[in-house]
Amino acid sequence: MKLEYTEAQRAFRAEVRGWMEANVPPAPLESFDRTREGFEAHRAWERKLNEGRWGMVTWPEALGGRGLDLIRWLIFEEEYYRAGAPTRVNQNGIFLLGPTMMEFGTEEQKARFLPRMAAGEDIWAQAWSEPGAGSDLAGVRAMATRDGDDYVLNGQKIWSSRAVFADWAFGLFRAPGSERHKGMVLVLFPLTAPGVTRRPIARMDGELVFAEIFLDDVRVPVANRLGDEGQGWHVCMATAGFERGLLLRSPARYQVTAAKLAALYEARKAALPASIGERVAQGWMDAEAYALAIYAMCSRLNAGGKIGPESSTNKIFWSEMDVQLMQTAMDILGDRAELMPRAPDADGAGDWLADYVFALAGPIYAGSNEIQRNIIAERMLGLPKG
Amino acid sequence: MEFAFTEEQQELTEAARNMLVESCAPAGLRAMLETGVPLDAARWGVITEMGLPGMLVPEDAGGLGLGVGDFIGIAEAAGYAGLPEPLVELAGVAVPLLAGFADDRGWLERIVAGGIVAVGHPVNPFVADADVAAALLLGDGDDIHLVETGAVTLTRQESFDPFRRLFRVDWTPGAASLIGTGWGLAAERGAVLAAAQMIGLGQRCIDMAVAYAKERHQFGKPIGSYQAVKHLLATVQVKIEFARPVVHAAAVELALGTLPARARVAHAKIAAGEAAELAARTAVQVFGAMGMTWEVDLHFFLKRALALKFAWGGAATHRATVTSRIESLPIGPAATFAAELTAHAPDVKFQGMK
Numbered sequence A: 001m002k003l004e005y006t007e008a009q010r011a012f013r014a015e016v017r018g019w020m021e022a023n024v025p026p027a028p029l030e031s032f033d034r035t036r037e038g039f040e041a042h043r044a045w046e047r048k049l050n051e052g053r054w055g056m057v058t059w060p061e062a063l064g065g066r067g068l069d070l071i072r073w074l075i076f077e078e079e080y081y082r083a084g085a086p087t088r089v090n091q092n093g094i095f096l097l098g099p100t101m102m103e104f105g106t107e108e109q110k111a112r113f114l115p116r117m118a119a120g121e122d123i124w125a126q127a128w129s130e131p132g133a134g135s136d137l138a139g140v141r142a143m144a145t146r147d148g149d150d151y152v153l154n155g156q157k158i159w160s161s162r163a164v165f166a167d168w169a170f171g172l173f174r175a176p177g178s179e180r181h182k183g184m185v186l187v188l189f190p191l192t193a194p195g196v197t198r199r200p201i202a203r204m205d206g207e208l209v210f211a212e213i214f215l216d217d218v219r220v221p222v223a224n225r226l227g228d229e230g231q232g233w234h235v236c237m238a239t240a241g242f243e244r245g246l247l248l249r250s251p252a253r254y255q256v257t258a259a260k261l262a263a264l265y266e267a268r269k270a271a272l273p274a275s276i277g278e279r280v281a282q283g284w285m286d287a288e289a290y291a292l293a294i295y296a297m298c299s300r301l302n303a304g305g306k307i308g309p310e311s312s313t314n315k316i317f318w319s320e321m322d323v324q325l326m327q328t329a330m331d332i333l334g335d336r337a338e339l340m341p342r343a344p345d346a347d348g349a350g351d352w353l354a355d356y357v358f359a360l361a362g363p364i365y366a367g368s369n370e371i372q373r374n375i376i377a378e379r380m381l382g383l384p385k386g
Numbered sequence B: 001m002e003f004a005f006t007e008e009q010q011e012l013t014e015a016a017r018n019m020l021v022e023s024c025a026p027a028g029l030r031a032m033l034e035t036g037v038p039l040d041a042a043r044w045g046v047i048t049e050m051g052l053p054g055m056l057v058p059e060d061a062g063g064l065g066l067g068v069g070d071f072i073g074i075a076e077a078a079g080y081a082g083l084p085e086p087l088v089e090l091a092g093v094a095v096p097l098l099a100g101f102a103d104d105r106g107w108l109e110r111i112v113a114g115g116i117v118a119v120g121h122p123v124n125p126f127v128a129d130a131d132v133a134a135a136l137l138l139g140d141g142d143d144i145h146l147v148e149t150g151a152v153t154l155t156r157q158e159s160f161d162p163f164r165r166l167f168r169v170d171w172t173p174g175a176a177s178l179i180g181t182g183w184g185l186a187a188e189r190g191a192v193l194a195a196a197q198m199i200g201l202g203q204r205c206i207d208m209a210v211a212y213a214k215e216r217h218q219f220g221k222p223i224g225s226y227q228a229v230k231h232l233l234a235t236v237q238v239k240i241e242f243a244r245p246v247v248h249a250a251a252v253e254l255a256l257g258t259l260p261a262r263a264r265v266a267h268a269k270i271a272a273g274e275a276a277e278l279a280a281r282t283a284v285q286v287f288g289a290m291g292m293t294w295e296v297d298l299h300f301f302l303k304r305a306l307a308l309k310f311a312w313g314g315a316a317t318h319r320a321t322v323t324s325r326i327e328s329l330p331i332g333p334a335a336t337f338a339a340e341l342t343a344h345a346p347d348v349k350f351q352g353m354k
Ligand SMILES: Cc1cc2nc3c(=O)[nH]c(=O)nc-3n(C[C@H](O)[C@H](O)[C@H](O)COP(=O)(O)OP(=O)(O)OC[C@H]3O[C@@H](n4cnc5c(N)ncnc54)[C@H](O)[C@@H]3O)c2cc1C
Pocket: A125, A126, A127, A128, A129, A133, A134, A135, A136, A158, A159, A160, A161, A162, A209, A210, A361, A364, A365, A366, A367, A368, A369, A370, A371, A374, B227
């Protein structure tokens, strides 16, 4: 147990910090969930990151990364958030599909997709959920019908984040006649392919954070299948482990939020009851606890361990912490909490509102917290299925 | 940076844990209460033979020369087992305190051989296990005295936890008993080791509730198959999973003695206390009326958890430490580890503790 960085790790931190200071845009980019321009500005940032070889530092050098371990990844993330760098528009690609492809992809697929993903040339969306298959993902009905060397895709996907403007999607489909966990395939398809129709879905505040995707005889080569035929469920569960457990929500994100919350409180402290101060301190403690738990997890993974049911405990913790942090911010803002970002006198209040709205979704996406509690009870504690 | 125990640490912890859990079955606890013995001599013999009381004794005084970080998993196991003997405070608080004085007057060697020294730290109103101790470490202002138990008057204060033997100590300081000055990090050691025990106690409560929930049937099914019951227990498990790493970090960082290190200890104590209390309350709920009884063993662990939540400083005291750390030092990513907040972080202005 050594809770101190090596000189090499400190030098790495300094290198990331230097690059971020020189390159992070001084003003925030326009949202990638509102306009094509905002989306493309984020893509341009991904290109720039890649020019510095910062796209995905844990990937092998041949695939656009730096071949670094997870502790370096955490240091990178800390400096990334510390610098206030733009939100990663390609997070579903780099954090979910990327590691899954590393595990299940062929060499040809890795060479074809990963460097472009690291460079932001292809921005990815996840197309798993369907109107009839949310928590019960094994209920997906969208079909991948084998036709020679092609799959023909048909069906409807929903809630696909970033799909309004993204380039590619990784979708969960099933073979005709198959049921539940059997006969599934994970297929990669261009969102611009003939037969694909996208319909944006407005979030309650008007942001176009996700889309419905209609597939009507969309033809893709069999080479676009990730993992074996019939293995789709298994591949998806590996992705879900990364999503819930580690990559999607690095601790630095919440540590920055907790620090901003402390500053917000500091500025308005005189008018607030001491109980709010306790909640601010609790937010800091929670963010620290999450960071420590993830450092411990990354140390274990570096030593060859695998992500287990702690992906479920992590997911519950980060999503509920986020809600707590945002609720506290709203309570500090008080009668300004309702102001939209564009309100002339919002004075930053609206950004907390947007984050609050986003935080409400945390306990739903990446597998709802009720489902995670079922998983913990059954797989960690060994309680009988209902 | 490596946030993981070494193989040797894991092996030692595992061996101690197996011994404690096996030798400390609840039936044995009940037998102790019936006979009124304060200490199970056979178990204490095994604990001593394994070298546990002397783990933190320097090697030249016959100990293993280890630190709180090496002992933290054993403290958790002592909590899990509901151990009545004063191993944790002896090995984790009394020993480092004695080792810090110029002359321990031979007490470290006596501890390695099975002797007990109890600690009367000013943060706690009463001295635990004073009656089984050969000597007590007591404070008179900044002066620390080592007083033989025969030279003090003990008045038993009944605790809700029948195995916590608390005493008011009446004594008169004298020049001969003065052994050193300053409590150093004794309170921090006490707090982090109480936190570790509470993690163990919380996990024990969950494990007992899970076992019961698999067995007890209502409406024709095990109650553990109902989601309402599952979710109660899962929620507690999450609390424990996010308190444990804080306790581990606190044990390792503690020796720095800086404000960030002390704030980590405070955080560990708060988080473990909340987790253990929630675990105990939840377990009572899962057991139903049985959970309220003397007959079900659960109360042994609930009582220890409750007592330790307040021993070595309650949440209000520790929250104040956390707040002063937040207010006076950098927070956010890259300001996590106490060691980095002292010497190394280039853009960090470090303000030392008072
Ligand atoms: C912001 C956001 C982004 C998203 N992005 C994507 C994306 O990019 N790609 C994608 O494929 N999907 C995405 N999703 C969809 C997400 O994965 C689903 O919303 C989620 O799986 C829940 O499914 P559902 O919404 O259909 O809710 P339902 O499954 O209908 O659940 C509704 C409620 O019932 C509860 N419930 C359901 N079953 C059980 C049970 N067995 N036990 C206890 N409670 C139960 C749930 O916990 C929930 O509270 C996104 C969702 C959100 C909110």
